Amino acid sequence: MTKMINIQPSASTAEYRYARGWHCVGEADSFRDGKPHALNVFGTRLVAFANDEGEISVLNAHCPHMGADLSTGEIVNGRVVCPFHHWEFQSNGRCASIPYCDRIPPKAKTKSWLTCEVNKLLFVWHNPEGTGPGEGVEIPYFPEIDSDEWNNDWHMDLMIIETNPRELVDNLSDIQHFGPVHGAPCTYFANIFEGHIGTQEFHGDSGRLGGGLVAKSAYYGPATHFTRMRAEYEGRTIETILLNCHVPITPNSFELRFGVLVKKNPEWTDEQNNEVAKQYVQANRTSFYQDVDIWKTKARVDNPVLAEGDGPIYQLREWYSQFFMDEKDIPEKLKERQEIVTMDKQAG
The missing domain is CATH 3.90.380.10 (Naphthalene 1,2-dioxygenase Alpha Subunit; Chain A, domain 1)
Structure with a gap:
């Protein structure tokens, strides 16, 4: 069940910094349906999807080629396929296939986000400094x-x-x-x-x-x-x-x-x-x-x-x-x- 709650805005959007930490983006199994899922979080758009083994990945959603939204594409052989030119991206964010080109440009990749799955929930790590969690910074298992x-x-x-x-x-x-x-x-x-x-x-x-x-x-x-x-x-x-x-x-x-x-x-x-x-x-x-x-x-x-x-x-x-x-x-x-x-x- 999803509800929209309208509440008075309370923080300026100018140079806002989002918190460092683990953030829950949903129940893990909901991403294992063979489809890409859009995540509108941290002031940007991400895509979450599972490969053939059920491992869930989260990437920046906009294709580095021409900017199409990967979350509106499809999942084929565990890769997310761009709807615009059918470039295929694997779980680490690197392009693995271009249908009309044998050579993959070295810069053909999008950001991969650190994730963990605990208590049947999927978490994404956010840190503006770009580093991972420190020792002991984790979600407890129940x-x-x-x-x-x-x-x-x-x-x-x-x-x-x-x-x-x-x-x-x-x-x-x-x-x-x-x-x-x-x-x-x-x-x-x-x-x-x-x-x-x-x-x-x-x-x-x-x-x-x-x-x-x-x-x-x-x-x-x-x-x-x-x-x-x-x-x-x-x-x-x-x-x-x-x-x-x-x-x-x-x-x-x-x-x-x-x-x-x-x-x-x-x-x-x-x-x-x-x-x-x-x-x-x-x-x-x-x-x-x-x-x-x-x-x-x-x-x-x-x-x-x-x-x-x-x-x-x-x-x-x-x-x-x-x-x-x-x-x-x-x-x-x-x-x-x-x-x-x-x-x-x-x-x-």
Whole structure:
């Protein structure tokens, strides 16, 4: 399901720098259909396709010959074929065949993007400096995605939101919106920022998602957010993994993918488990879309006036800023562990 969400623009397009990191562009199997797929991301156009072995590649979409869009071509023998003159490009971006010429020009190639496939999702690496990820900068694998104990296909929604991604990332430290927006007052809330990972732990109650709600979540870089959640829902314990990831289209728009995995109840039939999973997924969607409704009309505020108990908004934004600068310029303090407990009612 794809939705278009119109939200007030919030960042200048002049010399905008897109964040360094892994970005999810969809469920991996969706690219294994024998067709080229257009990706309008990072202010440009890419093409994703799978070869005969099912390995997925992402290339710059415009042919270096005469500029045609490779994503409007076709896949033949694992190569993407330009619709204009039928030049064929292999997974590394090099031209492998020209139907009317035996000699392939050395410059007949297009950029190949670094990709990885984790948790049945396809990720593309973006870095304006042109280098790959540093040691430990990776998307974590969740074994639940391959476990028979879980409904292990993502129940995925895709929407296009017209604002800067920072509005989404701010939620990681915004404790005070949970009560007014989601009806889920908080009893414990903490953030940890360390290197490229920013985490949140939330305890509270939700009329929609269940009582005794415990949610432990993390951004792995600027754009990929997973949450492990547990709550008491309709008389049973529900365990879920939430996916909340985005990839920028322009400075003022991004694709957002929201997905949910739900653990099965071993005492129930597959039909019963699927029905409860559908209900709980819908409850999560409804809760998440309450945030989206706020983003539709809110303005960008770079220097918000904060009150005591608002959460570490400025610390989060400082952590987030590292993905928009050269790696050599990242301050050492952003690599160190910083733990902030905003609320702890359980401890009195």
